[in-house]
Amino acid sequence: MSGQNTALLARIGFVLALCLLLAISSSAFLTTNNLLNVLRQASLVFLIASGLTLVILTAGIDLSVGANVGLSACLCAVVLKASGSILLAVVAGLSCGAVIGLANSLFIVLLAIPPFIATYGMLWIVNGITYKLMSGTTIEGFPPGFRFIGSGYWLGIPVPIYLMLGFFAAGALFARHTRHGRELFAIGANPVAARLSGIPVRARLILVYTVCGAMAGLAGLVYLARLNSAEADIGDPMLLPAVAAVLVGGTSLFGGLGGLSGTLIGAVIVTLVLNGMNLMSVSTNWQPMITSIILLGAVLTDTLVRRHAEGAAK
Amino acid sequence: MDQRGPALNAAAPLPGPLLAPLLELCAVSKQFPGVKALDKVSLEIYPGEVHMVLGQNGAGKSSLMKVLYGAYHADEGEIRLRGERVRIASPSDARRLGIAIISQEFTLVPHLNLAQNIFLGRQPVGRFIGKIDHATMHRRARELLDALGLSEDTMTPAHKLGVAQQQLVEIAKALSQNARVLVMDEPSSALSDHEVEKLFGVIRRLQSEGVAIIYISHRMAEVFQLGDRITVLRDGRRVASLLPSETTPQDLVKMMIGRSVDAGYRTRFCAEPGAALLEVRGLCAANGTKDVSLVVRAGEIVGLSGLVGSGRSELVRAIFGADTVTGGELELFGAAYRPEPAEAVRRGLALVPESRKQEGLLMIHGVADNLIAAGLKILFPRGWYRAGVARRAALALIARMKIATPNPERVVKTLSGGNQQKVVIGKWLCAQSRCFIFDEPTRGIDVGAKAEIFALIEQLVDAGSAVLMISSELPEIVALCDRSYVMREGRIVGELARDELSEANILHLAMHPESGHGEHGGHAEHVH
Amino acid sequence: MANMEGMPNMSIESLPLSAPGEANWRKMLLAIPGTSLILLLLVLWFSFQGVDFAKPSNIVNIGIQSSVLLLLALPLTFILMSEGLDLSQGAVLSLASVVLAAVLAHGGSLPLALTAAAALGLLFGAVNGVFIAYLQMPPFVVTLGTLGLAHGIALVATDGESITEIGSQLPRLYKATVLGIPFPIIVALCAYALFHYLLYHTRFGSYVSAQGGNREALHLAGVNANRHLVVVYLIGGLMVGLAALLWVGRISSGHPTAGHGMEFDALVAVLLGGTRLEKGYGTMPGTLVGVLTVGVLRNGLNLMSVAASWQVVSLGVLVLAALWVESRQGEK
Structure with a gap:
């Protein structure tokens, strides 16, 4: 635990250093508006990354979260336009996300397909359905009641930030302070030992992939409400930042180590970097490349740390 | 295969003092934290003999084997091959020196055919850029398998073979490398009686060709059936090396046991068990x-x-x-x-x-x-x-x-x-x-x-x-x-x-x- | 054409089909009955849909359309056999085609452009391979990272725009025929012959199977397993770079996202071809059938005006169904 706290403090220090750097290089950075903007963007990344964190804690992966965001958002938009009912649209979006996650888990648990293959296949299936659903159109203009969850303010703070903090609290509570949450760590550390300790591994995997899918669905709704328009490809750029946020946050791709506090900071770090580039008028075209470099750097660190730890234990 | 074969055959059952050992371990020790896996173990292996190594779990048999094929490096002592000191730092060293191991874990590639498996990394290559000379490879594989009495087609992928057949392929692999010393770790443990008989036949033939065989076993019957000499290990030490005629199964069991439990004995046994x-x-x-x-x-x-x-x-x-x-x-x-x-x-x-x-x-x-x-x-x-x-x-x-x-x-x-x-x-x-x-x-x-x-x-x-x-x-x-x-x-x-x-x-x-x-x-x- | 000479004189004796361990083509195709059957059924079904599917010109078309896919699927088969994965193929293809088109647009010669694209592919292959083999990082996340990297570089380099001024050299070559066989098909057949040769007729091929089948066997045989694994990814990168030639020829431009998703088609083709990420199992004829299945499905659905999005869904469903059937059979 103390090691993890140190790592967390190091990351917070990194965030502060990054902020300092940005504040020096751009006068626009340290404005309330921009800081709220950063947090609002980070909240979107966090919502996706939070569910993904649980999955990665079990030594799994969900590559379909970006596509899931796209389909959930588009389906929500279609339902909203067709029925006019916000409630129905939200339920449709969320359950769409959850069903995608559930399908992932069934392929992984029942067919024993490796998670990265199953969820990668799902990525393209979901993408295909989304494009078919939208058939090249854009759906725009949603009622203010719906838009509130993405672009509304409460007490001067954007609503998505409340969502981020709320789900961070809930997620951290689940991961750290419930039996099921603790079991996820055990599964990630050693699935065989976990099973032989009486932990129902399959049931827990189904749970986390479904939750991960639902969280991606929620992110889709928030994103839709903020953009106020739905297009088939809106989820595409979401996967890399989300994976990067989880790994930068210190959750190990090999499972069993990490948590949501790290992911929260990871989401902020990734967003700060992208925001800083924005402030310095760097073209958005640079974003995928920078995100990938962050991702590869985080995986490299994770791998080296793990190898070092294994070497020390021998 | 080897010009020395016939001459040695006669001497096989009882290697006389005139014959030089093929392989010698001289006071080899291997220490692990808390355990002495091998404690000054010496062993002489003569060409054309089947040397049985007996011992309970933890007696040092597998450590001995690992030292021989370079998985472990001995802390002390030396290994001599034909009288010359050799260094075995890796499996490839062992292979070069003509020492081959048939371990309980097979090293066959499941979806490669038998010929490919036997010659993996050493496939004969023809004139055309890197083209494997299949005809030669399969012919040589056929010869090796025939010699071992395995009629399986050399085109068969390894995963289709049963354990006994895979073991024979492993032996063929060792022979294709001209192994002069074959270390076999409980080769009969997964075989049926019939297959064991076949294996013994193969071993005797190899023996007659001058190959020295170190045979690690638990089974008393085969120790007497197959062994030319017997070495008993206990707690990482050599207890005895003797001829089968000098001993009985009962004596061997005594030698294998001979150790006390360091922990205290249970004082009170259960007189009346419950439900x-x-x-x-x-x-x-x-x-x-x-x-x-x-x-x-x-x-x-x-x-x-x-x-x-x-x-x-x-x-x-x-x-x-x-x-x-x-x-x-x-x-x-x-x-x-x-x-x-x-x-x-x-x-x-x-x-x-x-x-x-x-x-x-x-x-x-x-x-x-x-x-x-x-x-x-x-x-x-x-x-x-x-x-x-x-x-x-x-x-x-x-x-x-x-x-x-x-x-x-x-x-x-x-x-x-x-x-x-x-x-x-x-x-x-x-x-x-x-x-x-x-x-x-x-x-x-x-x-x-x-x-x-x-x-x-x-x-x-x-x-x-x-x-x-x-x-x-x-x-x-x-x-x-x-x-x-x-x-x-x-x-x-x-x-x-x-x-x-x-x-x-x-x-x-x-x-x-x-x-x-x-x-x-x-x-x-x-x-x- | 090496393949034309190579095929007929492979007698049963000399054809060492290491991977499936069978002695001839017929048996090898029988070893992947599911996919051959799917291909047959698809061909029959499309033939009776009242579209121009069965016309000779369309058959040739399928071959041309499948050529790029084959160039990606062949090395991907090696990669999967080594228990690896390459998600970066599509993005690297896009980037390589941008590079190739850019060289042509700046008046460079075709060989120079191709060399540049190939070098770029090799570079990405080297990054993937070193990270995966020597640092033992999970292949999916490494190649996800290089996917983003290639995609990002292509975006930055082109500002998201196509490069269309590619001169006339390449379009002319792409349209060329030799003995009536279109250039892309010739390239694809040569590539197939090369990979078939590599897998079944060289030591390297046996190492590929051993990477996934039993790495310990390689160590014991004194083979440097890591170095050969890097070579597997290098070949993967090289082939993607070369595939850019056909890709640019086909779309007559270099576009930063045009190859997006090609890795999915390639993965589906290889999986349909029977290759699995376990025990080093994979076959070249299987991959060929897999590529043709994907090509026929895409072509047929195109003719029936089914949206590209549904085509992707059908590919995904097809491969999941194949895996499902296989797991059912495994239980019996």
């Missing part, structure tokens, strides 16, 4: 368990002995639900029970597995997290995890089990083997288990920790739990158990009551039935 806590009738499982019936009662320590590979671990895995059960009835605490780990744990059955690292522990997690891993439901019945409760439970177990750790958060990877094992046992105490299965509970553990673990096991049964214990250390079974089942080839072949429990009795049951009578000893020297 049957675990009862198994006609259990069959996909892992090779065949029609097993047994019962374990409250207050009893029941041994499960047998040779390595006799199916003991498989049996307990089936009981616990870790492997698929195909038939039979089970009762746990008097109620019917369908094997499934979650169900087993819930009902109070505990498994301390053979492999702590792979199956028992969350190596990257702390002591406390490991201790409560199986008891989460009991500690937190409402589903809320409370750090204080977890910590108190862990601290209590650490104190009770005397686990040497600076704090409950210490990562278990950094603990010693003994303390790791205590964590695994503690996990089941936390889960409030009442029927315990121990699979080799003292493997890789130092003497002091062994005594503590035995004391713990005694406490468990004194408190009314039942214990089923697998151990390859026969003295442990004899010292600790109220009675013991003996297994062979996936079946229970006998049960020994407390007053019948002796190492010799167990070994007699565990080896082939005829081994006890020494009938092969008499004519062993005539074999050839």
Whole structure:
């Protein structure tokens, strides 16, 4: 635990250093508006990354979260336009996300397909359905009641930030302070030992992939409400930042180590970097490349740390 | 194959002093933390002999083998080949020197054909850029396989072969490298009687061609049937090297045993066992368990002995639900029970597995997290995890089990083997288990920790739990158990009551039935 | 054309089909009955849909359309056999085609452009391979990272715009025929012959199977397993770079996202071809059938005016169904 706290403090220090750097290089950075903007963007990344964190804690992966965001958002938009009912649209979006996650888990648990293959296949299936659903159109203009969850303010703070903090609290509570949450760590550390300790591994995997899918669905709704328009490809750029946020946050791709506090900071770090580039008028075209470099750097660190730890234990 | 073959053949059964040894180990030692795996072991292997190496688990047989093929590097001593000192730092060194190993784990590539497997990395290459000369390769593979009596097509992928055939292919691989020394680690353990006969035929033919064979075995019958000389290892030391004509199976068993349990003997055995806590009738499982019936009662320590590979671990895995059960009835605490780990744990059955690292522990997690891993439901019945409760439970177990750790958060990877094992046992105490299965509970553990673990096991049964214990250390079974089942080839072949429990009795049951009578000893020297 | 000479004189004796361990083509195709059957059924079904599916010109078309896919699927088969994965193929293809088109647009010669694209592919292959083999990082996340990297570089380099001024050299070559066989098909057949040769007729091929089948066997044979694993990814990168030639020829431009998703088609083709990420199992004829199945499905659905999005869904469903059937059979 103390090691993890140190790592967390190091990351917070990194965030502060990054902020300092940005504040020096751009006068626009340290404005309330921009800081709220950063947090609002980070909240979107966090919502996706939070569910993904649980999955990665079990030594799994969900590559379909970006596509899931796209389909959930588009389906929500279609339902909203067709029925006019916000409630129905939200339920449709969320359950769409959850069903995608559930399908992932069934392929992984029942067919024993490796998670990265199953969820990668799902990525393209979901993408295909989304494009078919939208058939090249854009759906725009949603009622203010719906838009509130993405672009509304409460007490001067954007609503998505409340969502981020709320789900961070809930997620951290689940991961750290419930039996099921603790079991996820055990599964990630050693699935065989976990099973032989009486932990129902399959049931827990189904749970986390479904939750991960639902969280991606929620992110889709928030994103839709903020953009106020739905297009088939809106989820595409979401996967890399989300994976990067989880790994930068210190959750190990090999499972069993990490948590949501790290992911929260990871989401902020990734967003700060992208925001800083924005402030310095760097073209958005640079974003995928920078995100990938962050991702590869985080995986490299994770791998080296793990190898070092294994070497020390021998 | 070798010009020296015929000349040596005559001398094979009794290598005279005139003949120079092919391979010599001179006072080879290998030390591991807490254990001396090999303690100044010397061994001379003559061309054309079958040298049997006998010993119980942990006697140093596998370490000896690993030193020979470069997996371990000896701390002291030297290895000489044809009188010259050689250095074996890697498997390729061993191969270059003509030493080949047939280990129990096969090194065939499942989807490559037999010829490719035999010549992997050394496939004959023709004139055209890197093109494998298939005709030559298959012809040579055919010759090798024919010589070994394997009629299988050389085009067959390796995964289609049975264990016995794969073993022959491994031998062919060794021969294709012109191996002069062949080390075989319990090659007959997975073979049927018929296949064993075939294997022996192959070995005798190799022998007649001057190949020296180091044959590691547990089976008394084949020691006398096949061996030209016998070396017995015990606790990493060479106890004796002798000719089959100089000894009897009974003597060999005595030499193999000859060690005492360092831990204290159990003082009070169970006079009146309580109710049957675990009862198994006609259990069959996909892992090779065949029609097993047994019962374990409250207050009893029941041994499960047998040779390595006799199916003991498989049996307990089936009981616990870790492997698929195909038939039979089970009762746990008097109620019917369908094997499934979650169900087993819930009902109070505990498994301390053979492999702590792979199956028992969350190596990257702390002591406390490991201790409560199986008891989460009991500690937190409402589903809320409370750090204080977890910590108190862990601290209590650490104190009770005397686990040497600076704090409950210490990562278990950094603990010693003994303390790791205590964590695994503690996990089941936390889960409030009442029927315990121990699979080799003292493997890789130092003497002091062994005594503590035995004391713990005694406490468990004194408190009314039942214990089923697998151990390859026969003295442990004899010292600790109220009675013991003996297994062979996936079946229970006998049960020994407390007053019948002796190492010799167990070994007699565990080896082939005829081994006890020494009938092969008499004519062993005539074999050839 | 090496393949034309190579095929007929492979007698049963000399054809060492290491991977499936069978002695001839017929048997090898029988070893992947599911996919051959799917291909047959698809061909029959499309033939009776009242579209121009069965016309000779369309058959040739399928061959041309499948050529790029084959160039990606062949090395991907090696990669999967080594228990690896390459998600970066599509993005690297896009980037390589941008590079190739850019060189042409700046008046560079075709060989120079091809060399540049190939070098770029090799570079990405080297990064993937070193990270995966020597640092033992999980292949999916490494190649996900290089996917983003290639995609990002292509975006930055082009500002998201196509490069269309590619001169006339390449379009002319792409349209060329030799003995009536279109250039892309010739390239694809040569590539197939090369990979078939590599897998079944060289030591390297046996190492590929051993990477996934039993790495210990390689160590014991004194083979440097890591170095050969890097070579597997290098070949993968090289082939993607070369595939850019056909890709640019086909779409007559270099576009930063045009190859997006090609890795999915390639993965589907290889999986349909029977290659699995376990025990080093994979076959070249299987991959060929897999590629043709994907090509026929895409072509047929195109003719029936089914949206590209549904085509992707059908590919995904097809491969999941195949895996499902296989797992059912495995249980029996």
